[in-house]
Amino acid sequence: MSELSSPQKEPVFAATDVGKVDSVLRELSKIVGESNCTAARHIRYAYSYDLSFVKPKLPDYVVMAETVEQIQGLLRFANKEKIPVVPYTAGTNIGGLTIPERGGILLDLKKMNKIVDIDPEAHVAVIEPGVSHAKLADALYKHKLRFGWPVGPPSASVLACAVSHGIGGLNARYGLNSQEITSMEVVLPTGELVRVGSCAIRHDAWHSCLPLPQLDGLFKGWLGSTGVVTKIGISVHPIPPLLKVFTVSCDNVEDIYSYMLNLSNYEICDDLTAVSWWLAQVPIPYPFKPKPDGAPEWFSFATTTSWTEKEREARTEIWETVFEEEQKKKTSIKRTVYPEEALRGRTQLPSQVVGSTKNYCKQGGAGISWPGTFTPAKVWAPVYNKWREILIGHNLSPSVRMSMYRGVHYGMLRAMIPFNKQNAEETENARRAIVECLKVDLEAGGIPYKPPIDFANEINQRASPGYLDLLRRVKKFLDPNDIMNPGKLGI
Amino acid sequence: MDWKIAELKELEDKIWRCTACGTCKIAYDYGPPPTFGEICPAGTEFGFEGFMASKGKIAFARGILSGELPWDEELLEAIYKCTVCAGCQNQCQLDHKPFIPEIIEAMRRKAVEEGVGPMPLHKNLLQSMKNYNNPYQGPRRVRTDWTRPFKKAGKPIKDLNKEPAPVLFFVGCTGAFNTAARAVPTSTASIFQKLGMDFGILGENEICCGSTAMRVGDSEEFKRVATKNLETFKWLRDERGVKTIISSCAGCYRAIKKDYSLSSEYDKVMEGIEVVHTADYLSRLHKEGKLKFRGELPWKVTYHDPCHTGRHLNKFIIDHEGKELWKGAYLDVDQSECLYEQPRDLLKAIPGIEFLEMKRNRANSFCCGGGGGVMTGFGDWARKNASLRVQEGMDTGAERIVSICPFCHFNLNEGAKRIGSQVQVHDLTELVDQVLVGCDGD
Numbered sequence: 001m002s003e004l005s006s007p008q009k010e011p012v013f014a015a016t017d018v019g020k021v022d023s024v025l026r027e028l029s030k031i032v033g034e035s036n037c038t039a040a041r042h043i044r045y046a047y048s049y050d051l052s053f054v055k056p057k058l059p060d061y062v063v064m065a066e067t068v069e070q071i072q073g074l075l076r077f078a079n080k081e082k083i084p085v086v087p088y089t090a091g092t093n094i095g096g097l098t099i100p101e102r103g104g105i106l107l108d109l110k111k112m113n114k115i116v117d118i119d120p121e122a123h124v125a126v127i128e129p130g131v132s133h134a135k136l137a138d139a140l141y142k143h144k145l146r147f148g149w150p151v152g153p154p155s156a157s158v159l160a161c162a163v164s165h166g167i168g169g170l171n172a173r174y175g176l177n178s179q180e181i182t183s184m185e186v187v188l189p190t191g192e193l194v195r196v197g198s199c200a201i202r203h204d205a206w207h208s209c210l211p212l213p214q215l216d217g218l219f220k221g222w223l224g225s226t227g228v229v230t231k232i233g234i235s236v237h238p239i240p241p242l243l244k245v246f247t248v249s250c251d252n253v254e255d256i257y258s259y260m261l262n263l264s265n266y267e268i269c270d271d272l273t274a275v276s277w278w279l280a281q282v283p284i285p286y287p288f289k290p291k292p293d294g295a296p297e298w299f300s301f302a303t304t305t306s307w308t309e310k311e312r313e314a315r316t317e318i319w320e321t322v323f324e325e326e327q328k329k330k331t332s333i334k335r336t337v338y339p340e341e342a343l344r345g346r347t348q349l350p351s352q353v354v355g356s357t358k359n360y361c362k363q364g365g366a367g368i369s370w371p372g373t374f375t376p377a378k379v380w381a382p383v384y385n386k387w388r389e390i391l392i393g394h395n396l397s398p399s400v401r402m403s404m405y406r407g408v409h410y411g412m413l414r415a416m417i418p419f420n421k422q423n424a425e426e427t428e429n430a431r432r433a434i435v436e437c438l439k440v441d442l443e444a445g446g447i448p449y450k451p452p453i454d455f456a457n458e459i460n461q462r463a464s465p466g467y468l469d470l471l472r473r474v475k476k477f478l479d480p481n482d483i484m485n486p487g488k489l490g491i
Numbered sequence: 492m493d494w495k496i497a498e499l500k501e502l503e504d505k506i507w508r509c510t511a512c513g514t515c516k517i518a519y520d521y522g523p524p525p526t527f528g529e530i531c532p533a534g535t536e537f538g539f540e541g542f543m544a545s546k547g548k549i550a551f552a553r554g555i556l557s558g559e560l561p562w563d564e565e566l567l568e569a570i571y572k573c574t575v576c577a578g579c580q581n582q583c584q585l586d587h588k589p590f591i592p593e594i595i596e597a598m599r600r601k602a603v604e605e606g607v608g609p610m611p612l613h614k615n616l617l618q619s620m621k622n623y624n625n626p627y628q629g630p631r632r633v634r635t636d637w638t639r640p641f642k643k644a645g646k647p648i649k650d651l652n653k654e655p656a657p658v659l660f661f662v663g664c665t666g667a668f669n670t671a672a673r674a675v676p677t678s679t680a681s682i683f684q685k686l687g688m689d690f691g692i693l694g695e696n697e698i699c700c701g702s703t704a705m706r707v708g709d710s711e712e713f714k715r716v717a718t719k720n721l722e723t724f725k726w727l728r729d730e731r732g733v734k735t736i737i738s739s740c741a742g743c744y745r746a747i748k749k750d751y752s753l754s755s756e757y758d759k760v761m762e763g764i765e766v767v768h769t770a771d772y773l774s775r776l777h778k779e780g781k782l783k784f785r786g787e788l789p790w791k792v793t794y795h796d797p798c799h800t801g802r803h804l805n806k807f808i809i810d811h812e813g814k815e816l817w818k819g820a821y822l823d824v825d826q827s828e829c830l831y832e833q834p835r836d837l838l839k840a841i842p843g844i845e846f847l848e849m850k851r852n853r854a855n856s857f858c859c860g861g862g863g864g865v866m867t868g869f870g871d872w873a874r875k876n877a878s879l880r881v882q883e884g885m886d887t888g889a890e891r892i893v894s895i896c897p898f899c900h901f902n903l904n905e906g907a908k909r910i911g912s913q914v915q916v917h918d919l920t921e922l923v924d925q926v927l928v929g930c931d932g933d
Contacts, residue, residue, distance in 0.1 A: 111538055155519075
C-alpha cells in the first residue's frame with residue numbers, strides 16, 4: 001500500500017511489485033469487467049482523503065461493483081488472497097472511515113444505486129448502497145413520503161448513513177436512522193450472501209427486523225468491517241403538511257438543557273436541537289473568536305409537523321407551557337428569531353447549503369472533523385463546559401450541537417471543528433483537541449459514533465474485557481482473514 | 492495586449508477551499524418537490540471518483556500541485572475526459588465554486604505548457620488552427636460556402652471588409668465548416684434579411700474565436716486568435732460602424748463575452764460594441780412585437796440548454812475584500828445573463844408548437860457531451876452522452892429537440908443516430924425562419 005504523508009506502523013498488503021498488481025487486476029477484471037477496476041494512481045488518489053484530520057492513504061486498487069454477484073466474487077477472491085476491502089459509497093463522513101488503513105481494494109458502490117421498491121402502503125422502501133439522499137427524496141416525495149434526512153450532502157448514501165448509526169432530521173420523532181432499518185441483505189467477507197430480518201424468511205418481505213434475533217446488529221455500527229451491505233429496507237413516513245419551528249435562546253448550556261429536557265418529555269418534535277453561538281455562525285469562526293458580549297451562547301430550534309391546524313395549535317400550547325415553566329425557573333430563556341437562511345438549512349433537508357459544509361469550512365481551509373457522540377443528556381452541560389475550555393485552549397471554536405433522540409434523554413453531542421488542512425500543524429492541533437474532548441465525553445458516559453481510529457482506541461481502552469473479546473470473536477467469525485476495512489475498530 | 496489567464500498555482504488557495512463534500516456530484520434542488528438528476532457526464536460514464544464532478548478534478552489538481560500525481564497518460568486522459576460543462580459548479584456552495592471550470596482548464600494549460608497535453612486528437616485541431624485559423628482544417632474560401640444560396644437568390648450578404656454595417660454576424664467555424672450544422676448560419680442570415688437588418692460578415696477573413704483552444708488548455712493559441720479578433724472588432728467599430736456583434740454559436744458567444752474579457756484591452760476595445768446571441772436578439776424583438784409569425788409548426792418540441800449560453804454565463808458575487816463575510820467568500824450567483832428564458836419564450840410563441848420540458852433543464856441541464864474538447868478528443872463517448880440527452884428529450888414525448896448551439900446541434904444529431912432515434916434536432920433559428928414573416932410581407 002502506498003502512504004502519502006506519514007510512515008505506516010501496521011503491516012499492510014503490499015501491492016508494490018508490478019507483477020502482483022497485474023495479476024490482481026486481471027482477476028478483478030474477470031469479476032467486474034475491465035472498465036470497473038483500476039490500479040491507476042490518480043484514481044486511487046481521489047479516494048485517499050476525506051474532510052477529516054485522518055492522514056491520507058492510498059488504496060492499491062479501486063473496484064466498482066454493479067451487482068451482488070460481483071461483490072460475492074470480489075470478496076471470495078479478496079478473502080482467498082487476504083487483500084483488504086474497504087466499502088465506499090460517497091466518502092462524505094468526517095472520520096476517515098473509508099480511508100484504507102492497509103491499502104487493498106477500495107470497493108466503490110455508487111453504481112449500485114437502485115431504489116428496489118417503495119411500498120407507499122407499508123411505508124417501507126428497499127434501497128441499494130449507492131442511493132443518495134437526493135435520489136430517495138425525489139422518489140419518496142412522489143408518494144408524499146419522507147425519511148430522516150441528515151445535514152450531510154444530498155449526494156451521500158442513505159444506506160451508509162443508516163448502517164453507521166447516522167442521524168437525521170426526524171430523530172426526535174422516530175429515532176436514529178439505523179433504527180429505521182427493517183431488513184438487510186449482506187455479502188459476508190467470505191462471499192456468502194445472507195439476509196437478516198423479515199426478508200430472510202420471505203424474499204420480498206422487508207418490513208421488520210423484529211421479532212427475529214437482531215442479526216442486523218452484526219452489520220450496524222461496524223464501519224464496514226463485517227461485510228458489504230447490499231440492500232436495506234427502511235421505514236419511510238408520511239409528510240404532514242404543517243411545519244412549525246419553535247426557537248429560543250439561552251445564555252448558558254445549563255438553561256438550554258433544562259428547556260430541551262422539559263420539552264422532550266412531551267415528544268412533540270421531529271427534531272429538537274440546540275447549537276452554540278459558534279455553530280450558528282456562517283462560517284464557524286476559525287481560529288476561535290470570542291462571542292460578542294450580550295449575545296446568547298445557545299440557540300435551540302424545535303421542529304414540529306402537524307396534520308391539522310388543531311394539532312399544530314395543540315403542539316404550540318404544549319410548547320408555550322414548557323416555555324412558561326422554564327421562565328418561572330428564572331432561566332435565561334428567551335424567544336428568538338432564528339435567521340431565516342439558517343432555519344431553512346435546518347428544515348429543508350436534504351440541503352446543498354448545509355450538506356456542502358458551507359457553514360463549517362469556509363475559513364478553515366477545507367478541513368472538518370468532530371467529536372461526535374451519543375451522550376446522556378444529563379451530562380451535556382458539564383461535558384460542553386469542558387469542551388469549551390479545551391477547544392478555546394486550542395484556539396478552536398466550541399461549535400457544538402446537541403440533539404435529543406426519540407423518547408429518551410440521551411442524544412447527539414458533537415462539535416464541528418474546522419481546521420486548515422493545508423497546514424500539518426493546524427491539522428494536528430485540531431486532532432489533539434478533538435481527541436481530548438472525546439476523552440472527556442467517554443469519561444462522562446458518552447460514546448463516539450462513526451469514530452476515526454483515534455476514537456476507537458480510546459473506546460477500547462475503556463471497554464470491559466468481555467466486550468472487546470466478544471467483538472473480536474464476532475469479527476473473527478465473520479471475517480476470519482480480517483479483510484473488511486481492517487484497522488478501523490482498533491481491535 | 493496582456494491577458495490575465497490564471498496558472499494552476501495561482502488557483503491553489505481556491506483549490507484548498509474544496510472540502511471534498513461531494514455536493515457537486517449530483518443535481519439536486521429541495522423544491523418542494525425535490526428534484527434529483529445525474530449532472531456529471533464523465534462521472535456518469537466512468538464512475539470513479541476522480542472523474543466525478545469537481546470533487547474528482549480538485550483531487551487531481553491537489554495531487555498535481557503537491558507533486559503526488561506526476562504526469563502520465565492516464566492522468567492526462569482523465570483531465571481531458573471532462574466536458575467542462577459546469578454542472579458540478581452549479582451544485583457547489585463553497586468558495587471555490589466560481590473557479591471550478593477555471594481550475595479544470597488550468598490543469599490542462601499546465602499540461603500543455605509542460606509539453607504533455609493536450610490529447611493527440613486535440614493536437615490536430617490546434618495545428619489546424621495554426622494553419623487555417625479554424626479547427627476543421629478548412630481552407631479559407633470554404634468559410635463562405637454557406638452564403639452561396641443567398642448570392643444565387645440575389646440577396647448576397649454584405650462583406651464588412653468592403654462596406655459598413657452596424658451589425659457583425661460572427662458566424663463561427665462550426666456553422667461555416669461543419670456541413671451538418673450549416674443550417675445555423677443560413678437560418679440566422681435568412682432571419683436577419685427577412686427583418687431587413689443591415690448586417691454583414693467577415694467572410695473568408697473571419698477567424699476562429701479560440702474557444703476550443705482555450706477549452707483544451709492552449710492559451711497561447713487562444714491568445715493569438717483572440718487578440719486578432721479583438722483588433723478586428725476595434726477596426727470594425729472604428730472603420731465600419733459596427734455596434735453589435737451577433738453570434739448564433741454558444742461557444743463563440745461565450746468566448747467573446749467571457750474569455751475575451753481576460754484581456755487588459757477588452758473594455759477599451761469593446762466600448763460601444765454589444766455582443767448578443769441570436770436567441771437573445773430575437774427574443775428582444777419578439778418582446779417589442781417586432782417578430783410576426785405566419786402558419787404553424789404542429790410539433791412537440793423540447794429545448795436543450797447549451798452549457799455555454801447557460802451556466803457558463805453565471806456571474807459570481809465574491810467578497811474579494813472580506814467586507815461582508817471574509818476574504819474570497821462566495822456570496823451569490825447572478826444568472827441574469829444566462830439565456831434560459833429567451834429561447835423558451837420564442838419557442839412557445841411559435842404557433843402550433845407544444846413545448847415540453849426535460850427534467851434536467853436550465854441551470855441543471857445535462858450537457859450534450861460535446862464540450863471541453865470531448866467531441867474531438869473522445870468522439871464515441873461524446874456521442875454516447877448525447878444519446879442519453881436525446882433519450883431524455885424523447886422521454887418527454889417530444890419529436891424534436893431544439894437548441895442554440897451548433898456544437899450541441901451536431902452532437903445531439905450524432906447521439907440520435909447512435910440509438911436509431913427518429914427525433915429531429917434543430918437550431919432555434921431554423922424554426923423561427925420557417926414561420927417568420929419578413930418586413931416585406933414574405
